Amino acid sequence: MGARQLALDLPHADSRSRDDFLPGLANEAALALIDSWPDWPGRSVALVGPEGSGKSHLAAIFAEASGAPIVPAAALDIAAVPGLIGGGALVVEDLGTGKVPEAALFHLLNLVGEQRASLLITSARLPAALAETLATADLASRLRALPVVRLGAPDEELLAAVAVKLFADRQIVPDEALLAYLLPRVERSIAGLRDVVADLDREALARKRPLTRALAAALLRERGESRDDAEPAAGLPFNDFTTG
Known part of the structure; x- marks a missing residue:
């Protein structure tokens, strides 16, 4: 066997610009959603797909277009919610990965409606399935009513x-x-x-x-x-x- 050397696991640039997004049948509906902002089917929309399907790339494209900050769902804090939505748009990533901060998420969904802001939620699970695990009935109802755009398996x-x-x-x-x-x-x-x-x-x-x-x-x-x-x-x- 040839000589081996230590391979350092250095980070590699992963461009998440609109120009670098690769469209296909699996993601065309999701890409159309992002490109259609702010003409969405609702103020809050869930983008659902498996790991590596392009959710974070699409979220980054939306964030660039709207000026939205990107916040991990598990890090949502009820006191910080008004400031997060103050610019008129927000991305909440990976809802359902870890514990759902129910009070903060419910407050956020209410504020999005009141302030006519835009909220993009990404998740590997359908909001209706997540709703079944929640203790807050009103939040569960809101999640079941969220418009959902799914990313399919790549061809x-x-x-x-x-x-x-x-x-x-x-x-x-x-x-x-x-x-x-x-x-x-x-x-x-x-x-x-x-x-x-x-x-x-x-x-x-x-x-x-x-x-x-x-x-x-x-x-x-x-x-x-x-x-x-x-x-x-x-x-x-x-x-x-x-x-x-």
Whole structure:
């Protein structure tokens, strides 16, 4: 085996601008919602999807357009709510990850209506499902009534585009052989793809080897994710995806 070196897990830039958002069938409704602000179906809207589906990127686009601060749901404090909504817009991220601050969230939803502000809530769970876990009946009722826009599972074309972007964020230009091998053999989610790209980058640095199809195959075998019978990703238009 070739020489290994310590691979430092340095942070990598993950651009969340509107221009860097990759549209597809899975996220077109959510992107249309963000682009349509302030003409929303309600003052408060929930954006729901699995980890890595683009919720935070869309929230960042909305925050840039509206001037909204972004606050983790678990950090909401009832005393801080008036100041948070004072600018007319707010993003509350990851509702349902950790304990729901019921008093603060109920106060926030009331103020949003009173002040005709805009509130974007992101969550991996449907608000109606979260409502079943709450002690505050009025808050549960509000959550059940929230307009919801969902992000679906990414299709092959979107996954391919995301793969190119994830590599580009690490200053890597993957060749078509690597992408064609990798995409049919990894978890079909953006979060899973992100993990594999990070692992490949670390292994390439540690082994002082360029990122190739062979290195990807070795890594997936070690992870127990190799599927030699997977169909190659023939026909995916890799050359059509731009990262600049």
